[in-house]
Amino acid sequence: MPELNLTSAPAHIRHGSNIGQPLTRRDGVLKVTGQATYAADNHLPGMLFAVIAVSSIAHGRVVSLDVTAAKRHPGVVDVMTPDHKPQLAIDPEIKTNPFVFRMEALQSNEVRYANQPIAVVIAETLEAATEGAVLLAPRYESLPPLVGLDAGESFVPPVVGVGNPTENHLGDVEAGLASAEKQIDATYETPPQYHNAMEPHAIVVQWDGDRLSVDMPTQGLVLSLARIAELFGIAHDKIHIRSPFLGGGFGSKGLMGGPPVLGIMAAKLVGRPIKLVLRREQMYGPVGHRAPTRQRLRIGADGEGRLTALDHHARTVSSTFDDFYEPAADASHTLYAAPAIRTSHDAVRVNTGTPLFMRAPGEATGSIALESAIDEMAWACGMDPLAFRLKNYAEVEPISGKPFSSKALRACYEQGAARFGWAKRSLQARQMRDDAGLLVGWGMGTATFPALMFQAEARAAIRRDGTGVMEIGAHDMGQGAWTALAQIAADAVGLDIDRVTFKAGTSDLPDAGIAGGSAHTATAGAAIHSAGAAVIAKLADLATGDERSPLFGAGNAGVIARDGRLIRRDDESRGESYAEILARAGVAEVEARGTGAPNPAAMEEYAMHAHGAVFAEVKVDPELGQIRVSRMVGAFAAGRIVNPRMVQSQLFGGMIWGMSFALHEEAITDRRTGRIMNANLGEYHVPVNADVPPLDVITVDEHDPHVNALGIKGVGEIGITGSAGAVANAVWHATGVRVRRFPIRIEDLLTQS
Amino acid sequence: MKQFDYVRPATVAEAVAAAVQPGAAYLAAGTNLLDLMKGGVSRPDRLVDVTHLDGLDAIETLADGSLRIGALVSNADLAHDPVFARSYPAVAEALLSGASAQLRNAATVGGNLLQRTRCAYFYDTASRCNKREAGSGCDARDGENRGHAVLGWSDSCIATHPSDFCVPLVALDAVVEIEGKSGRREIALDELHCLPGNSPERESALEPGDIVVAVRLPPAARGFAAHARYLKVRDRTSYAFAVVSAAAALRIENGKVAEARIALGGVAAKPWRVRAAEDVLRGVAPTADAFQEAAWRALTDAKPSGDNAFKIELARRIVMRALTLAAAGTPARLPALPASPFAATSGAIHA
Numbered sequence A: 001m002p003e004l005n006l007t008s009a010p011a012h013i014r015h016g017s018n019i020g021q022p023l024t025r026r027d028g029v030l031k032v033t034g035q036a037t038y039a040a041d042n043h044l045p046g047m048l049f050a051v052i053a054v055s056s057i058a059h060g061r062v063v064s065l066d067v068t069a070a071k072r073h074p075g076v077v078d079v080m081t082p083d084h085k086p087q088l089a090i091d092p093e094i095k096t097n098p099f100v101f102r103m104e105a106l107q108s109n110e111v112r113y114a115n116q117p118i119a120v121v122i123a124e125t126l127e128a129a130t131e132g133a134v135l136l137a138p139r140y141e142s143l144p145p146l147v148g149l150d151a152g153e154s155f156v157p158p159v160v161g162v163g164n165p166t167e168n169h170l171g172d173v174e175a176g177l178a179s180a181e182k183q184i185d186a187t188y189e190t191p192p193q194y195h196n197a198m199e200p201h202a203i204v205v206q207w208d209g210d211r212l213s214v215d216m217p218t219q220g221l222v223l224s225l226a227r228i229a230e231l232f233g234i235a236h237d238k239i240h241i242r243s244p245f246l247g248g249g250f251g252s253k254g255l256m257g258g259p260p261v262l263g264i265m266a267a268k269l270v271g272r273p274i275k276l277v278l279r280r281e282q283m284y285g286p287v288g289h290r291a292p293t294r295q296r297l298r299i300g301a302d303g304e305g306r307l308t309a310l311d312h313h314a315r316t317v318s319s320t321f322d323d324f325y326e327p328a329a330d331a332s333h334t335l336y337a338a339p340a341i342r343t344s345h346d347a348v349r350v351n352t353g354t355p356l357f358m359r360a361p362g363e364a365t366g367s368i369a370l371e372s373a374i375d376e377m378a379w380a381c382g383m384d385p386l387a388f389r390l391k392n393y394a395e396v397e398p399i400s401g402k403p404f405s406s407k408a409l410r411a412c413y414e415q416g417a418a419r420f421g422w423a424k425r426s427l428q429a430r431q432m433r434d435d436a437g438l439l440v441g442w443g444m445g446t447a448t449f450p451a452l453m454f455q456a457e458a459r460a461a462i463r464r465d466g467t468g469v470m471e472i473g474a475h476d477m478g479q480g481a482w483t484a485l486a487q488i489a490a491d492a493v494g495l496d497i498d499r500v501t502f503k504a505g506t507s508d509l510p511d512a513g514i515a516g517g518s519a520h521t522a523t524a525g526a527a528i529h530s531a532g533a534a535v536i537a538k539l540a541d542l543a544t545g546d547e548r549s550p551l552f553g554a555g556n557a558g559v560i561a562r563d564g565r566l567i568r569r570d571d572e573s574r575g576e577s578y579a580e581i582l583a584r585a586g587v588a589e590v591e592a593r594g595t596g597a598p599n600p601a602a603m604e605e606y607a608m609h610a611h612g613a614v615f616a617e618v619k620v621d622p623e624l625g626q627i628r629v630s631r632m633v634g635a636f637a638a639g640r641i642v643n644p645r646m647v648q649s650q651l652f653g654g655m656i657w658g659m660s661f662a663l664h665e666e667a668i669t670d671r672r673t674g675r676i677m678n679a680n681l682g683e684y685h686v687p688v689n690a691d692v693p694p695l696d697v698i699t700v701d702e703h704d705p706h707v708n709a710l711g712i713k714g715v716g717e718i719g720i721t722g723s724a725g726a727v728a729n730a731v732w733h734a735t736g737v738r739v740r741r742f743p744i745r746i747e748d749l750l751t752q753s
Numbered sequence B: 001m002k003q004f005d006y007v008r009p010a011t012v013a014e015a016v017a018a019a020v021q022p023g024a025a026y027l028a029a030g031t032n033l034l035d036l037m038k039g040g041v042s043r044p045d046r047l048v049d050v051t052h053l054d055g056l057d058a059i060e061t062l063a064d065g066s067l068r069i070g071a072l073v074s075n076a077d078l079a080h081d082p083v084f085a086r087s088y089p090a091v092a093e094a095l096l097s098g099a100s101a102q103l104r105n106a107a108t109v110g111g112n113l114l115q116r117t118r119c120a121y122f123y124d125t126a127s128r129c130n131k132r133e134a135g136s137g138c139d140a141r142d143g144e145n146r147g148h149a150v151l152g153w154s155d156s157c158i159a160t161h162p163s164d165f166c167v168p169l170v171a172l173d174a175v176v177e178i179e180g181k182s183g184r185r186e187i188a189l190d191e192l193h194c195l196p197g198n199s200p201e202r203e204s205a206l207e208p209g210d211i212v213v214a215v216r217l218p219p220a221a222r223g224f225a226a227h228a229r230y231l232k233v234r235d236r237t238s239y240a241f242a243v244v245s246a247a248a249a250l251r252i253e254n255g256k257v258a259e260a261r262i263a264l265g266g267v268a269a270k271p272w273r274v275r276a277a278e279d280v281l282r283g284v285a286p287t288a289d290a291f292q293e294a295a296w297r298a299l300t301d302a303k304p305s306g307d308n309a310f311k312i313e314l315a316r317r318i319v320m321r322a323l324t325l326a327a328a329g330t331p332a333r334l335p336a337l338p339a340s341p342f343a344a345t346s347g348a349i350h351a
């Protein structure tokens, strides 16, 4: 267990509850002083360095590796290849559950994508291992690779995303389109994108007999642990994983991928601790990405701008050896009240690493297409894009007919539009200029993301000194779990945050589920909340059952926990401290466990989503076509806000990512070889500071009694949705050019001047 | 990483002696070279570190009014030198539009001149590249080549030279001082970089052992200070190479263009001076029509080398705009977003 000295700034001394306070990050000082230990910062005595050699072809077979040359290089200790490796307990090709993805653990000579691991060189130094990998000089038998959205035969996958139906129907779409006064039929394309977390995937691993100690960033401690256990045939309790900090994950560190498994194998092979860190370019293959899509939207509207039909079809890709299908069309299920909706998907297989969840998987890709199409439709109807969206506001979830558990989207539209000054927008495109003569455009998009819950468990304790402990194997990916979950923990046990020892980030703690689906705060928070309630109930039992206590006879329902004391609900002057209760009872501590889980009954009855409205202003040089976002306002309703500061950062990050989606991000794939030609942060563009304008985030009050006990919806991913479309729509409004292939590029806008 | 010798010569003569051997490379700040080494693109046997050589880090005005910039002056120090920025504003603007603040703090004048192309196939050792390995072929030719050359390319190589700094320098007739095994010589910057022809592996006029010791701007270069701009169109607001860029410098006398200088960046294997376009402007009033004519003339020889026809039209528009901006006069202060189309409206956000 790493020693973490979490602090909170004294400037935020609070009165009353912890939830809702804008605490600064409790791990902030550790991070800015370089004391936060990320996986690759660990250095063990006797440790060797492992470097992965990756395939330069996308399809074929490795026919030779010059292991002799690599081993001759000074410092190289061993070279792990398909012919020389420790045996795994099960074939990594076997999918033992739906959250297991196939990985490359040197099980064969086959090459299925470019940048696939084909060998591991182990050496005394990083430099020697790196050179050893070069000296392997692999030779291949190459086969033609499948590349792009038109590769091979298309097929309809059995499911998309995580078990979503491939197709959904409501009403008669063709009839709706036929009866429509206005119709649009537009096709949008989104490129492959890579997570590109700042922190590369890394593992530091040590075997001690059959015990395994691992430092590795993961968004799913227990899932990773289970995968390691089955791959290496060891019991769960023999494995200890530490993941106190992640330098971003975005979905790429959710499930166990091949590279860390190779690190564990290497350590077994040489019997020494190993450090294995991916190079940036090696992250473009074995650790997931967002698949490209081509989406066709056909929309009909009547004479008053009311939707008559919405047909959203998405083509995507998966790898040749596993299945993950970006559920892009599902974005059309929840937002707009069309009487007829059809969503469908098909796919082709290409020689790529298997695509995976990437921040707002499906929602992000689907949203930019849907929001663009809605904008096109509004224009076709001669309506303001906000008025059009309001006209088609969904009072119940369109695809299911279920009422929303809560939906403050109308307030988001109103507050966002007011802050932005949307009312002054010209209906027509290419009407606005700034003082410097640049074209100015305003666009908007609706944001939405499901409010999900997974399963989690937490353990709470109250100690004799009156302090509390909350334990949960939760994950801080930079989103602020160390802070926000500790706030929930403090309220759960009725203590100030500095009196609660909050433990997270290791696999020996109770399972917090996965930090994904924007559900971590809600899920882990619910577990913490219930563990806290349970431990307080035990404490209350001690007190109310003891005639020496001023709380004697108050009964469980009759006490409340506040500031380290239990007090009578009916008479707040009567109470006693936790320490007094435990001292009298003669116990060192009381402890209890609690769980967080989705509520199937509520899910059956309600549609649960967070919502938002994003407004963007762009400037475009009228002759040169260069684009810059100059202003963005996002108003979001996401249930209870645990920490407004963290939430604002999440929403800022999402909005910037949305802008990035519309204008920058793209993995450029060579159409002949399937190799990615810009696998570095110099050329794979994300926005830099100069691209990011003043951002304005409004969180709209929303009380949701159904999503979970705390009323929390997620905020991790929603910021991308809506934002990407808002920027794209603003580019149209600035220029009059509708670009349907993303990211929008300079040459797309050079047609006019 | 491949093992290599590292030598740190004390004098230029020692440096030349150390670098003349096959497999040697000069190391300046390493912002380009070390990346190339890590990727296995350059595999030198010996690095000759020039950063400790004396006397190469000065900016001096010579008796004849020319300015001499030592090869080790950092990109940032040069751009922020007040006299330099006032006298050669387009050069300062170009420098500050390049890379990032961190890179500019490290990168040297010599290294900037001799930085290698950013062609992705050159960087990708699994691809065929005539420049990296003579005679192996050019995978960019039918590949992802949106950013490649539209001028001066050949079938063996369509790469561009990525430097911003070089573009206004070549417009201002900069001269490069070189020390080699047979002593000191100087050549026009315009002669430093080679067009690919049939031997794209030969990138510059430097011979083995040749070290750039300084860059000189002739006295006449100051004459353009009142009307000189650099304009760089890129895929994001900062920290991106030029899609296309242009330097425009005018000497305006009595309402007429006495002399014009125009060069393009991101379009060819060298900074592309367009003398024919300059000639169009000599002696005429600085009007939109004249600029339009010059812009057309500047691109008459251009042809796409792939998916990049748009760069030709873009280059025309950039020349037109750069001339217009130059005619309007050099701004009193360098914009917060140097060389950006958004320079005029950038507010407080710096590149």
Ligand SMILES: Cc1cc2nc3c(=O)[nH]c(=O)nc-3n(C[C@H](O)[C@H](O)[C@H](O)COP(=O)(O)OP(=O)(O)OC[C@H]3O[C@@H](n4cnc5c(N)ncnc54)[C@H](O)[C@@H]3O)c2cc1C
Pocket: A682, B025, B026, B027, B028, B029, B030, B031, B032, B033, B034, B035, B050, B071, B097, B098, B099, B100, B103, B106, B107, B108, B109, B110, B111, B112, B113, B114, B115, B116, B162, B163, B164, B165, B210, B211, B212, B213, B239, B240, B241, B242
């Ligand atoms: C992410 C990124 C973005 C960038 N963006 C831009 C940009 O937008 N615009 C731009 O113009 N540049 C850009 N650059 C390139 C940058 O300007 C160069 O890397 C830098 O100028 C090189 O200088 P250096 O001192 O680091 O050279 P080094 O990397 O040390 O050397 C570069 C080359 O020059 C040779 N060399 C160095 N000094 C001498 C000398 N005195 N005599 C002879 N040969 C010598 C070396 O042998 C080597 O071949 C970018 C670089 C990076 C990494």
Ligand code: SF4
Pocket: B117, B119, B120, B121, B122, B128, B129, B130, B131, B132, B137, B138, B139, B140, B141, B156, B157, B158, B159, B200
């Ligand atoms: S364009 Fe030039 S640098 Fe690029 S691959 Fe071809 S030969 Fe190499």
